[in-house]
Amino acid sequence: MIERIEQLSYEQFHERNTNEYSSWLTNDINLIEEQGFANFYRAISSATLLLLSAIAIFKFHWLLLAVSLVLSVLMMLIPKLFKQALEGNTARMSKSFEKYTATIDEWFKGFDTLYHYNHTQLLSQKLAGVIIGVKEEKQRLKKTQGMMYTAIRSSSVIAQYAIILVTGLMILAKKLSAGTIFAIGDLTGNFFGNTSFFIDEVTNFISALKISDKIDEALIYDEVTIKANQDYSFTRKITVTDVSYQFPEVTVKIPDMVFEKGKKYAIVGKSGSGKSTFLNILMKNYRDFTGVIQVDNQSLQRIDDDELKYHWAYVSQKATIFDLSLVANLTLEEDVDDDRLTKVMRDMILNEVSFDKQQALGVQGANISGGQAQRVELGRALLHTQDLLIIDEGTSGLDPKTAQLIEETILAEPDLTVIFVTHHLNSSLSHYFERIYSFSK
Numbered sequence: 430m431i432e433r434i435e436q437l438s439y440e441q442f443h444e445r446n447t448n449e450y451s452s453w454l455t456n457d458i459n460l461i462e463e464q465g466f467a468n469f470y471r472a473i474s475s476a477t478l479l480l481l482s483a484i485a486i487f488k489f490h491w492l493l494l495a496v497s498l499v500l501s502v503l504m505m506l507i508p509k510l511f512k513q514a515l516e517g518n519t520a521r522m523s524k525s526f527e528k529y530t531a532t533i534d535e536w537f538k539g540f541d542t543l544y545h546y547n548h549t550q551l552l553s554q555k556l557a558g559v560i561i562g563v564k565e566e567k568q569r570l571k572k573t574q575g576m577m578y579t580a581i582r583s584s585s586v587i588a589q590y591a592i593i594l595v596t597g598l599m600i601l602a603k604k605l606s607a608g609t610i611f612a613i614g615d616l617t618g619n620f621f622g623n624t625s626f627f628i629d630e631v632t633n634f635i636s637a638l639k640i641s642d643k644i645d646e647a648l649i650y651d652e653v654t655i656k657a658n659q660d661y662s663f664t665r666k667i668t669v670t671d672v673s674y675q676f677p678e679v680t681v682k683i684p685d686m687v688f689e690k691g692k693k694y695a696i697v698g699k700s701g702s703g704k705s706t707f708l709n710i711l712m713k714n715y716r717d718f719t720g721v722i723q724v725d726n727q728s729l730q731r732i733d734d735d736e737l738k739y740h741w742a743y744v745s746q747k748a749t750i751f752d753l754s755l756v757a758n759l760t761l762e763e764d765v766d767d768d769r770l771t772k773v774m775r776d777m778i779l780n781e782v783s784f785d786k787q788q789a790l791g792v793q794g795a796n797i798s799g800g801q802a803q804r805v806e807l808g809r810a811l812l813h814t815q816d817l818l819i820i821d822e823g824t825s826g827l828d829p830k831t832a833q834l835i836e837e838t839i840l841a842e843p844d845l846t847v848i849f850v851t852h853h854l855n856s857s858l859s860h861y862f863e864r865i866y867s868f869s870k
């Protein structure tokens with residue numbers, strides 16, 4: 430499952446909330462394990478005991494075994510009556526777990542805000558609903574399972590009586606000795622008991638497999654139809670002509686622009702004017718745009734995604750920090766040139782963060798400040814990019830002096846092409862920019 434997720438494109442991954450993936454990997458895996466694999470192994474054990482009882486019944490008379498087998502086949506039809514309800518309940522339980530995980534994550538992440546507004550009581554209000562939802566779905570599933578078990582157990586008792594009756598008739602017909610009736614009672618008890626266990630276990634196993642089918646089906650995507658050209662080249666310029674992007678509710682129109690290699694560009698514009706949308710198009714996160722973006726002489730769509738990601742880097746306003754050491758956060762555990770790493774750490778003033786080389790920065794950067802996190806994010810991009818650095822408000826969390834220092838360092842890089850999106854263009858840096866593009870709604 431994780432390997433399939435690794436292969437998703439940006440748009441495919443973002444079709445669903447990250448909590449849905451978390452729920453698959455926690456709740457659904459548990460459900461598959463508890464209801465699926467545990468039942469699979471139990472079914473093997475029941476089948477073995479069933480076989481041993483069948484051999485013993487056969488030793489008395491083949492006819493008794495034949496009737497037992499016919500009755501057990503009839504018993505196996507019972508789950509069909511519950512199949513739809515059982516699969517529906519299992520699927521609904523998995524959905525309710527997804528909602529539960531998403532709600533817990535959302536409201537616990539908002540704890541600080543609720544705390545400062547004296548509204549932490551919202552936690553129990555919001556979580557109560559989803560907890561009750563999970564409980565109700567669990568009860569529904571248990572109820573359906575219970576009804577199925579009762580039907581199977583009852584049919585098992587009826588089948589035992591039927592065999593005892595057949596045995597009685599065979600004794601009267603002098604085909605079996607009178608004492609057989611006592612032994613056959615025990616044997617058929619075992620035989621039909623294990624048949625009913627076997628049926629329960631196989632039915633539950635199959636309905637658990639439906640969850641894994643649901644995940645598999647959710648992760649099936651058509652291949653990207655546009656054939657990528659492996660040869661990446663950006664030696665001259667990127668041109669953007671007549672580009673627009675259609676969201677369900679709004680069409681975002683992007684102004685025509687040219688970005689020459691090695692030069693620096695600023696993009697300014699009102700909130701909602703389409704700056705981030707453009708950057709997402711340029712990074713190939715949003716593929717279905719209209720218009721033309723050429724990189725040297727190739728259309729952007731034809732450039733291989735991995736090549737593009739290798740050469741271009743994108744820094745957003747929101748720093749992503751992993752619970753790894755500073756160096757691992759910068760390198761993403763890749764081998765990098767030591768001199769380059771040292772330069773990036775110096776340029777992004779990161780030596781102050783490096784309290785201890787091994788110390789992790791905390792989950793979502795809990796052990797460092799917001800400004801430090803942004804510098805780590807910028808440092809990671811500088812370390813990974815060869816050609817183009819796109820910064821979307823990536824210095825907004827820094828104090829003005831540090832922001833200017835960092836921005837100047839980046840803008841002074843001679844070979845790097847920089848696209849710098851900002852709401853607050855520092856006039857003392859204007860001379861670095863070849864052009865300032867203005868987006869309007």
Ligand SMILES: Nc1ncnc2c1ncn2[C@@H]1O[C@H](COP(=O)(O)OP(=O)(O)OP(=O)(O)O)[C@@H](O)[C@H]1O
Nearest residue numbers: 676677679681698699700701702703704705706707
């Ligand atoms: N995922 C989305 N789904 C639907 N509409 C979206 C989505 N992302 C952006 N939009 C819409 O597209 C328009 C452009 O948004 P975009 O985020 O590109 O603006 P922006 O210039 O980057 O704004 P800001 O400066 O506030 O970050 C807005 O009207 C926004 O509501």
